C-alpha cells in the first residue's frame with residue numbers, strides 16, 4: 183500500500199526522501215514522487231514504476247541547504263498508476279501526500295470545480311490541496327486553513343502538506359492510517375507512515391493517534407487531538423532492527439497480515455457502502471445487463487473465496503453461479519455462452535492458469551470482471567472491469583488478508599447484483615450493509631483467543647491427518663483452513679462438507695484423526711452438529727469452533743456470539759489462520775516462506 187515520508191533539516195533532503203521511500207518499497211507501489219521546498223523554490227518529481235525511475239529523474243537535482251520535503255509511494259486505488267495520479271499533488275503553491283481514502287472527495291471536487299479549480303489527476307487526494315488553498319484565501323494563516331481542511335474531509339488519512347505561504351513547516355493529520363514523527367540529536371524531524379524509514383536516522387518517535395493534526399518546524403512539534411486540544415508529543419525509543427520493523431513487531435509477515443485484516447477490510451469497504459446500496463463506482467453501469475449466469479474462475483485460496491461467493495450469489499442475487507479451478511477449466515474445452523459474466527479472482531493478478539482462462543473468456547466474447555489486489559496487473563489490464571480488493575501487499579506466502587478482502591468484495595457484489603435484480607429488498611440490503619460494517623471489529627484478534635490457540639496447537643502436531651468440516655459457505659472456509667494448515671505445517675489436511683463424511687471418509691475416524699469442526703450458530707447448526715457427533719461417536723479427536731457450547735468436543739474454541747453467520751464466518755477464518763500459524767511455529771517451519779511454494783505462480 184502507499185507509503186509516506188517527510189523531512190525537515192539541513193542534510194541532503196532529496197537523498198533522505200528517496201532512501202526513506204526505498205524502505206517502504208516492501209509495501210508495494212506503482213508510482214512515486216517527492217516535493218522539496220528550499221527557501222522560495224519548490225521542486226517536484228514523479229515517476230511511474232520503480233524508485234530507480236524517480237532516482238533517474240532527480241539525478242541533477244541538488245538539495246544542499248535547509249529544506250522541507252515530502253515523498254510518497256503510491257499503490258493505485260482511485261485512478262491508474264500514472265505520473266499525473268502520483269503524489270505529491272500540487273495546488274497553486276502547496277503540495278500534499280496522502281495515504282487512505284477521502285470518502286467525500288466527489289462532493290468536494292464538484293464544489294471546487296464549480297468555483298473554477300482545474301484538477302489534473304483522477305485521485306481523491308488532490309481535493310485536499312485545493313481545499314486547503316481555497317481555505318487559505320479566507321484564513322488568518324496556513325495552519326487555520328489546514329485545520330479547516332481537515333475538518334472538511336471525511337474518510338481515512340495520513341496527510342503531509344507543505345506550502346510556500348509557510349515555508350519551513352510541514353502540516354500533518356492522521357485518521358485511520360498510520361503516521362509518526364521522529365527526532366534526533368541533530369534537531370532534524372522525520373515523518374513516515376511506518377517505522378522502517380526512520381531506523382538509523384531517529385532516536386525517538388511519536389506515533390500520532392487518530393484525530394491528531396498539527397505542524398512541525400525545525401524547532402517545534404505542535405499537535406492537536408481530535409477535540410482540537412493541544413497536547414505534548416509522547417516519544418518512545420525506536421527499534422534498530424529493520425526487518426522486525428517491517429513486521430511491525432510481529433514474528434512473521436503472516437501473523438502481521440492476520441492482525442491487519444481488520445484495517446484492510448475497512449479499506450475494502452471504504453466509500454463502497456451506501457445506505458441501502460453498494461457503490462462500485464469502478465463498474466460500468468451495464469455490466470450485469472443480460473447476464474444470466476456468473477462463472478468464477480481461480481486457483482488455490484482465491485478459488486476458495488470464489489466458492490464462498492457462489493453461495494452468496496445464489497442466495498442473495500438469485501443468479502446461477504458456477505465455480506471453476508482455472509487449471510482444469512482451460513483444458514476441458516468448456517462451453518461458454520455470452521449471457522455469462524466471467525469473473526477471475528486473483529491476489530496477484532498474474533497467476534498463469536487464471537490469466538489464460540480470462541483470455542479464453544474474452545476470446546469467446548464474454549463480459550469479464552477481475553477481482554484483484556494488484557492494480558495494473560495482467561488480469562486488471564485485460565478484464566473489461568475490475569474491483570480492487572485493497573488488501574495491501576501480502577508478503578506471507580500463505581494467503582490470509584487477500585482471502586478476507588476477496589470474500590468481502592463478493593459479499594458486497596452479491597448485494598450490488600441483488601439491488602439491480604430486485605432479489606433483496608432495500609431494507610434487507612441495508613441490514614447486510616450494517617453487518618458489513620461490523621466485520622472489521624469481528625476479525626480483530628483477541629489476545630486471549632490467540633493465547634488459547636498457542637496452547638492448543640501442541641496437541642495437533644502429529645496424527646494421520648486433519649479433516650476440516652463445514653456446511654454451506656463454511657465448507658469453502660473448511661477447505662481454506664485445510665489449505666492453510668497443509669501449506670505451512672506440511673501435515674495432511676482435507677476440507678470436506680460435513681454431511682459428506684459418512685459417505686466414505688468417516689472410515690478413517692479414530693483418535694489420531696483430527697476433525698476441526700465449524701459449527702456456526704446461524705446456519706444449519708443442528709445438521710452440522712449431528713455430523714460432528716457421528717465422528718465423535720467413532721472416536722475421532724474433535725476440535726469444535728462455535729459460539730455454542732459443544733460437549734462432544736475434545737477441544738472447544740468459543741467465538742463471540744454474533745447475530746449473523748457471515749460474522750461467524752470471518753471470526754472463524756481468523757481462528758483457522760492462527761491455529762495453522764501456531765502449529766507451524768511449533769513444528770519449527772518457515773511460516774512466511776514454506777517449502778516448495780511461491781507467492782505468485784506465473785507458470786502453469
Ligand code: F6R
Nearest residue numbers: 482483484528529530533580581
Ligand atoms: C494459498 C495461496 C495460493 C494462491 C494461488 C492463487 O495460501 O496463496 O493458493 O491463492 O496460487 O494465487 P492468486 O490469488 O495470486 O491468483
